[in-house]
Amino acid sequence: xxxxxxxxxxxxxxxxxxxxxxxxxxxxxxxxxxxxxxxxxxxxxxxxxxxxxxxxxxxxxxxxxxxxxxxxxxxxxxxxxxxxxxxxxxxxxxxxxxxxxxxxxxxxxxxxxxxxxxxxxxxxxxxxxxxxxxxxxxxxxxxxxxxxxxxxxxxxxxxxxxxxxxxxxxxxxxxxxxxxxxxxxxxxxxxxxxxxxxxxxxxxxxxxxxxxxxxxxxxxxxxxxxxxxxxxxxxxxx
Amino acid sequence: xxxxxxxxxxxxxxxxxxxxxxxxxxxxxxxxxxxxxxxxxxxxxxxxxxxxxxxxxxxxxxxxxxxxxxxxxxxxxxxxxxxxxxxxxxxxxxxxxxxxxxxxxxxxxxxxxxxxxxxxxxxxxxxxxxxxxxxxxxxxxxxxxxxxxxxxxxxxxxxxxxxxxxxxxxxxxxxxxxxxxxxxxxxxxxxxxxxxxxxxxxxxxxxxxxxxxxxxxxxxxxxxxxxxxxxxxxxxxxxxxxxxxxxxxxxxxxxxxxxxxxxxxxxxxxxxxxxxxxxxxxxxxxxxxxxxxxxxxxxxxxxxxxxxxxxxxxxxxxxxxxxxxxxxxxxxxxxxxxxxxxxxxxxxxxxxxxxxxxxxxxxxxxxxxxxxxxxxxxxxxxxxxxxxxxxxxxxxxxxxxxxxxxxxxxxxxxxxxxxxxxxxxxxxxxxxxxxxxxxxxxxxxxxxxxxxxxxxxxxxxxxxxxxx
Amino acid sequence: xxxxxxxxxxxxxxxxxxxxxxxxxxxxxxxxxxxxxxxxxxxxxxxxxxxxxxxxxxxxxxxxxxxxxxxxxxxxxxxxxxxxxxxxxxxxxxxxxxxxxxxxxxxxxxxxxxxxxxxxxxxxxxxxxxxxxxxxxxxxxxxxxxxxxxxxxxxxxxxxxxxxxxxxxxxxxxxxxxxxxxxxxxxxxxxxxxxxxxxxxxxxxxxxxxxxxxxx
Numbered sequence: 001x002x003x004x005x006x007x008x009x010x011x012x013x014x015x016x017x018x019x020x021x022x023x024x025x026x027x028x029x030x031x032x033x034x035x036x037x038x039x040x041x042x043x044x045x046x047x048x049x050x051x052x053x054x055x056x057x058x059x060x061x062x063x064x065x066x067x068x069x070x071x072x073x074x075x076x077x078x079x080x081x082x083x084x085x086x087x088x089x090x091x092x093x094x095x096x097x098x099x100x101x102x103x104x105x106x107x108x109x110x111x112x113x114x115x116x117x118x119x120x121x122x123x124x125x126x127x128x129x130x131x132x133x134x135x136x137x138x139x140x141x142x143x144x145x146x147x148x149x150x151x152x153x154x155x156x157x158x159x160x161x162x163x164x165x166x167x168x169x170x171x172x173x174x175x176x177x178x179x180x181x182x183x184x185x186x187x188x189x190x191x192x193x194x195x196x197x198x199x200x201x202x203x204x205x206x207x208x209x210x211x212x213x214x215x216x217x218x219x220x221x222x223x224x225x226x227x228x229x230x231x232x233x234x235x236x237x238x
Numbered sequence: 239x240x241x242x243x244x245x246x247x248x249x250x251x252x253x254x255x256x257x258x259x260x261x262x263x264x265x266x267x268x269x270x271x272x273x274x275x276x277x278x279x280x281x282x283x284x285x286x287x288x289x290x291x292x293x294x295x296x297x298x299x300x301x302x303x304x305x306x307x308x309x310x311x312x313x314x315x316x317x318x319x320x321x322x323x324x325x326x327x328x329x330x331x332x333x334x335x336x337x338x339x340x341x342x343x344x345x346x347x348x349x350x351x352x353x354x355x356x357x358x359x360x361x362x363x364x365x366x367x368x369x370x371x372x373x374x375x376x377x378x379x380x381x382x383x384x385x386x387x388x389x390x391x392x393x394x395x396x397x398x399x400x401x402x403x404x405x406x407x408x409x410x411x412x413x414x415x416x417x418x419x420x421x422x423x424x425x426x427x428x429x430x431x432x433x434x435x436x437x438x439x440x441x442x443x444x445x446x447x448x449x450x451x452x453x454x455x456x457x458x459x460x461x462x463x464x465x466x467x468x469x470x471x472x473x474x475x476x477x478x479x480x481x482x483x484x485x486x487x488x489x490x491x492x493x494x495x496x497x498x499x500x501x502x503x504x505x506x507x508x509x510x511x512x513x514x515x516x517x518x519x520x521x522x523x524x525x526x527x528x529x530x531x532x533x534x535x536x537x538x539x540x541x542x543x544x545x546x547x548x549x550x551x552x553x554x555x556x557x558x559x560x561x562x563x564x565x566x567x568x569x570x571x572x573x574x575x576x577x578x579x580x581x582x583x584x585x586x587x588x589x590x591x592x593x594x595x596x597x598x599x600x601x602x603x604x605x606x607x608x609x610x611x612x613x614x615x616x617x618x619x620x621x622x623x624x625x626x627x628x629x630x631x632x633x634x635x636x637x638x639x640x641x642x643x644x645x646x647x648x649x650x651x652x653x654x655x656x657x658x659x660x661x662x663x664x665x666x667x668x669x670x671x672x673x674x675x676x677x678x679x680x681x682x683x684x685x686x687x688x689x690x691x692x693x694x695x696x697x698x699x700x701x702x703x704x705x706x
Numbered sequence: 707x708x709x710x711x712x713x714x715x716x717x718x719x720x721x722x723x724x725x726x727x728x729x730x731x732x733x734x735x736x737x738x739x740x741x742x743x744x745x746x747x748x749x750x751x752x753x754x755x756x757x758x759x760x761x762x763x764x765x766x767x768x769x770x771x772x773x774x775x776x777x778x779x780x781x782x783x784x785x786x787x788x789x790x791x792x793x794x795x796x797x798x799x800x801x802x803x804x805x806x807x808x809x810x811x812x813x814x815x816x817x818x819x820x821x822x823x824x825x826x827x828x829x830x831x832x833x834x835x836x837x838x839x840x841x842x843x844x845x846x847x848x849x850x851x852x853x854x855x856x857x858x859x860x861x862x863x864x865x866x867x868x869x870x871x872x873x874x875x876x877x878x879x880x881x882x883x884x885x886x887x888x889x890x891x892x893x894x895x896x897x898x899x900x901x902x903x904x905x906x907x908x909x910x911x912x913x914x915x916x917x918x919x920x921x922x
Contacts, residue, residue: 004706007694013656014687016694023703034704037695040652046639048601048620050627054643061647089620137602170560174600181247181598182679183254187564188600189684191260217684266905283738290738293731300728303718310711316889322710324717374911375902391902398904421900421908428912433817449887459854459898459913466850466890467817477714482730484880488872489735491893492837499901502740503837505760506854506913507893515889519792519811519849525889531714539721 004069005035006107008042008079010209018209021236022075022110025123038065044082047090048175056090063087063099071117072107075232077139077208078175080109085142109139111207111231115148121155127237128158132201134192134215135168136208149207149231156234164195173214189218196226207231242571243594249569250598256566259395263563266394270557273500274608280502281492291493292612295548298447298480302538305447305480306529312450316512318525322477326356329528333439333472334361336526340470342367342436346428348454348461349373350441351389351551352474352530354573358439370431372460374424381408387567389574390498390553395566428460438464438522442475443550444490445527448483451511452527455494455504462508471510471522476530478538478547484509490550497554497610533586546581546618548611555605555615561598570595577605581618584626593626653695660689742871743835749868750921756838760896761909762917766865773862773920774800777827780918781806784858786824790815792848796862797827811848817855826856826914830863831891832878833919836871839895840919841879843888850890859894859914863921 003026007019023033043058062083066072074080084104091100114120131153139145146168153161172178172188179185192215196204204226206212216228239247253259278284298305310320323329337345345367347353359369359380371380375392379385381404386392393401398417405411411423440461442452452473454461465471481490487507495501514521538544556562556576567575572583572592580595596619605615627636645651666686670678680686698705736742743752750766757764767773781789781804790809791801801808809815809823820826828847830840840861844850853859869875872893879887898913909915 012694013660013689016690016692016697019694020697020701023698032704034706035695035698037705038649040646040649041642043643043646046642048623049635049639050620050623050625050631051636051639051643052624054639057643058646089617137600137604141603141607168604170600170602170604172560172600174602177597177600179677179680181250182682183251184561184564184598185600186683187254187260188560191560191564213687214684217680217687220685221683262904269905280740281738282740286738287735290731290733290735294733297728297731300722303715303722304727306718307715320709320711322714324710324713328710372912373902374900378902391905393902394905396903398906401903417903417906418908420903421911425910425912429821433821449885451887451891457898458900458911460911462850462854462892463912466854477718483733485733485873485876488876489739491872492739502756503839503893503895505894505896505899507895509887509891510889511887512889514844514850518844518889519814519852521844521850521889529710529714531717535714535717535721538718539723 006074081142498552596622
């Protein structure tokens with residue numbers, strides 16, 4: 001298959017290794033992977049803040065860039081959800097409504113793509129360590145991804161997977177919420193880290209880079225002995 | 239920022255650090271979640287039941303004039319009196335005047351969020367009438383001089399020690415940390431009051447159009463006593479509480495508690511339709527229904543947002559909201575806290591004054607997921623934000639997003655901006671103190687993420703990946 | 707004083723506009739609800755399970771006499787001195803046979819008198835297996851106060867009154883009363899309870915602390 005990479009802005013400039021890892025996994029499965037250089041952003045920050053005209057402007061550029069792609073895969077549930085359902089709100093009643101809907105149908109979150117489209121769970125990965133998984137809210141509730149990441153992790157050699165309490169509770173990032181309401185956001189992040197720490201896991205893994213930014217920031221500030229990693233990085237490990 | 243927004247910020251900042259309250263809330267939520275999950279499993283098809291509840295409430299709202307008309311007619315047929323209050327002050331005035339006219343000296347109340355909404359207690363007390371909340375949680379917060387913390391669990395933020403101290407101070411009872419003992423103290427105290435009160439005031443969970451009966455759901459029995467013993471019963475009912483048919487209650491009386499408290503059925507579900515009938519032994523001689531509009535008919539006109547009127551006030555969304563669990567019910571500064579409060583308050587009380595509540599959410603969608611009548615709560619938060627930003631968005635923010643949109647359409651500019659941010663981040667400590675720095679709050683409790691110099695694009699090129 | 711009805715209805719009509727009105731939704735939720743207790747023994751078992759789970763007591767007898775014998779034993783065990791009842795039927799006869807002071811709510815009663823009874827004995831309109839509920843009406847259970855003021859509520863129900871689910875209970879009400887419903891009707895599901903202090907369950911918050919259902 002020819003797979004087009006959707007690299008969200010947080011991955012582009014904060015965690016580029018996540019994107020590389022995802023591409024590696026897909027290439028190892030024998031697929032051709034390409035990266036459209038002109039991509040910038042899906043428009044989620046503007047959309048969530050209520051600036052829909054501006055969000056639509058950004059989203060139009062996204063449509064232009066990704067239109068030719070057959071399959072689009074992103075290492076992010078929230079960005080995928082933006083394309084799959086946020087675009088529906090933005091383009092409702094416009095002449096790009098159908099185009100946006102069709103593009104949404106061709107866009108997939110990484111773990112969802114592996115398990116439900118490629119029907120693959122064993123990637124031959126090896127990652128020694130005790131790992132707990134955090135569900136990104138949009139992956140979970142917008143796209144309905146709960147078991148695929150866990151299925152994938154269960155096949156990783158030497159990896160011990162433990163469930164934390166409240167794995168599906170929000171980490172507190174919420175995009176602009178994290179800077180508009182930093183106290184609430186931080187408190188939620190701390191509660192999440194407390195749940196992670198209670199599992200005695202060495203690693204917390206998620207399929208959403210923004211959640212990882214939040215969790216990592218709390219971990220670092222509080223000197224906790226946990227590392228935060230993206231699912232793709234674990235799956236690319238040999 | 240409006241005054242409400244400033245107060246919310248101060249209040250939520252303080253609550254975010256209040257570990258004790260969060261602990262009590264977390265304990266309550268933990269218990270609730272277990273019950274809720276097993277409650278849902280009891281249904282042969284929970285999602286189907288939700289869809290039915292959504293469909294019936296939608297039918298009720300979209301034919302509200304017809305169903306309200308029928309309800310009013312039936313109430314009158316059975317000897318009840320109906321008053322339609324356009325706003326909170328006319329509702330208050332009606333009830334206060336009625337009480338004065340009838341020489342009412344004391345009132346007992348069962349839990350009613352609508353009576354909070356119209357600020358009734360103060361109005362009655364100003365006329366020299368004693369008002370006693372009888373729901374245990376409400377009784378406690380009334381003694382404390384606080385407003386309810388939660389739609390269904392008004393005193394969830396208090397420990398048994400605090401309740402014991404409160405009862406000792408206000409009722410003269412012995413201090414105790416036996417929760418059953420504390421409950422019995424309240425029971426004994428309130429018993430006499432029911433028998434003495436001249437008027438009982440309740441809300442209603444549902445108003446059945448077919449029969450002109452209101453339905454009240456409770457666990458303690460205080461509502462039955464409030465509605466059964468005094469000579470006058472006044473019910474304050476939001477106009478959106480209408481259900482078309484009696485038999486619809488078979489669905490709603492089971493769906494409501496499953497999400498609200500985790501019980502499969504609340505202890506008492508009472509249907510009241512009028513003062514005592516001629517052949518009945520006891521019951522009030524007068525029955526008044528105050529139908530409350532207070533912004534609801536205006537919201538009904540908003541096709542996009544009117545689904546928020548389906549709310550049956552189960553409290554489920556509060557129970558699952560991580561923001562609510564962090565800041566608690568009082569921070570919102572509104573009658574209705576939590577997700578439904580963040581959605582409804584701007585719509586009913588004004589976007590300018592209350593729109594900030596819709597921004598106090600990480601949009602995790604747990605509320606939408608749980609809502610038994612399938613209100614798209616997070617979508618309503620987003621549309622509130624859109625409408626707010628349009629009219630009241632701060633200039634700097636508006637400009638900021640215009641620049642964002644401009645740059646995001648120009649890949650070269652976008653890349654340059656990324657490179658600038660990466661190069662400039664080392665300067666952050668020097669400029670971070672800048673007032674109005676949007677990222678300043680982040681660093682109070684978290685480290686800043688590092689913006690890499692080498693972007694994904696660079697790494698991809700290095701590795702010889704195919705770019706298009 | 708103006709009652710505001712006209713202007714409310716007018717505001718709503720305006721809000722709803724001229725769009726075609728939604729047709730009544732199909733009601734097909736009955737099979738989606740929790741299990742409804744088929745028939746016969748299954749139904750009784752489900753009812754018993756639900757009542758017990760909520761700390762109520764349920765006992766089944768072959769005849770009213772047997773039920774009353776049990777009630778006599780209860781009165782002795784719990785040291786009752788005074789009980790309340792209503793009407794001239796089963797509840798009254800059962801109360802009479804206890805040999806205690808009896809308050810019959812027919813014709814009126816003093817609230818504090820009723821408060822001081824150890825138990826209130828009523829009949830009912832239905833028992834609901836699906837939820838473990840008792841359906842009482844003011845008309846058929848001695849008024850509004852009898853089943854909620856005394857600390858122990860005893861229900862005498864005939865086995866034919868046990869219905870499968872709430873929908874059926876509403877059918878019973880409609881068939882029995884038509885449009886002339888009693889002014890107050892309650893589904894009672896377990897003894898009174900609260901968890902308002904630290905989420906700890908306490909029985910007998912305001913309503914009865916004990917609920918006993920005797921079916922024959």
